[in-house]
Amino acid sequence: MIPYGKQDISQADIDAVLEVLQSDFLTQGPKVPEFEAMVAGHVGAKYALAANSATSALHLACLALELGEGDWLWTTPITFVASANCGLYCGAKVDFVDIDPQTYNLCPKQLAEKLEQAKQESRLPKVLVAVHLCGQPCDMEAIHKLSLQYGFSIIEDASHAIGGKYKGEFIGNCRYSDITVFSFHPVKIVTTAEGGMALTNSDKLASRMNLLRSHGITRAQSLMTREPDGPWYYQQVDLGFNYRMTELQAALGVSQMDRLNDFVARRHELARRYDQLLADLPVTTPWQHADSYSGLHLYVIRLQREKITTTRRQVFVSLREQGIGVNVHYIPVHTQPYYQAMGFKVEAFPEAMAYYREAISLPMFQGLTDNQQDQVVATLKLALAGSEN
Structure with a gap:
């Protein structure tokens, strides 16, 4: 069987993972920050936060943008269910915008019409998830202009699109969005087995996603409610999740990024x-x-x-x-x-x-x-x- 998609694993990839297996850290070590820095540097974003899946990264992105009950998330109907489900995880309502017949991405003209109608009905979206289907970017400049006019935040679901470009710049630099999400599933362009990443240029959004991906727990004294009891001390200051990426996954990602x-x-x-x-x-x-x-x-x-x-x-x-x-x-x-x-x-x-x-x-x-x-x-x-x- 010739599959529709397949990972490309080299000896260098295998060696990178074996090196981690023989190291002191299988999780929460130096490889995840290295992978994050590598991807952020490649695409030109300020921050990158690795997660155990792109679905987790989408959830973190929605939470960081304070999507919640009574809010609306809009996306395209031609996508994997995770692009919409991330809104439901936050208690928000979901709606869709029809696609452009040539690119198969969310259509800016349809979006503009739907936004104007939603404005009259007081049901404008808080978050729009723009999905770069097949790896081709949406018309992000047009979508961004509409976001300024109607006041919604933008998540780029670039699960298909790492290595691609929009207007000559790498997808993921967040020039026209608040957060961009990549996927590293085995059938994607580069893989970490399972895994995802959220990128942003916002200090606030990066800090929020970093906190929520690891149980809402912090060791940063600036975020604590009182003086720590000692160097061992941590506080749970929010309800977070275990969305961390392992060192094994990150090592594979670092090796894959070279190609x-x-x-x-x-x-x-x-x-x-x-x-x-x-x-x-x-x-x-x-x-x-x-x-x-x-x-x-x-x-x-x-x-x-x-x-x-x-x-x-x-x-x-x-x-x-x-x-x-x-x-x-x-x-x-x-x-x-x-x-x-x-x-x-x-x-x-x-x-x-x-x-x-x-x-x-x-x-x-x-x-x-x-x-x-x-x-x-x-x-x-x-x-x-x-x-x-």
Whole structure:
């Protein structure tokens, strides 16, 4: 089976993890700060806070922005459920903004219209989660301008996008957002097995997330309510969580970051080959905005349904049966049973639904060989053979 995504582990990665296993620290040692500094330095952010998952990092980001009961979090319906669930964890309500039909990201025009209506109804969002789907950044400048006009905070869910750029600058520098979140899951561009990271340029937000990721406990006297009893003393000053990253994960991340630029460059080579190889097939290949340099976590095609007689399901099953591990990213969040129970209508976001009915993610990972890619395309041709009108 050729998977849709796969980690790339080198001997250097293995050696880095083994070194930690033989050290004095398996957690709360020097590797996590090293990894944080490495990522922050790479993207140009002031602070980076590693967590045990991107989901945890999203939760911390929402808490730091003081999202709570009675507040609204808005995001895109075409994302993994964590982008929306992080608002529910805080007791907030969640709503969605339909996608741009070319980038598949949250549409700024739809956002502007929805914000104006929400202003009249006194239900403006407190937080917007802008998801960089497939690694291509949202139109962050337009979204940021709307945030200044309507007063909401911005989290960039850049789980797909480390190594990508927006307007020539690395995604993660938080120029147009309060907090950016990366994911280091095994299928992502770089991996720490499981893991995530929140980046920010705000002293206040960084301090808040740092406190909450480790039980709300501090040893900083400036945060304590009284003089410490001695050098052993700590205080729990808030209700936090155990969202820490281990030294093993961080060591793997440090090693992986050395190859980040090469990883993304290879993904772009593969995307260009896909574009050429698929040019004559009844599929729509990904469109890239001129302002973006995608991390290319995913390569999503859309079936041109008016030109084929087979269904998306038939094409998908045929590919899987032939050893091509395609996937679909994503099932619209508002169609999930948990969200349906909140009253969301399936067709409330028509662009998202049109995308969902046509989308298939082809294998995309830096270790994918040209021969494997040729096999993917040949198998896709067979799956579509005889289906053209």
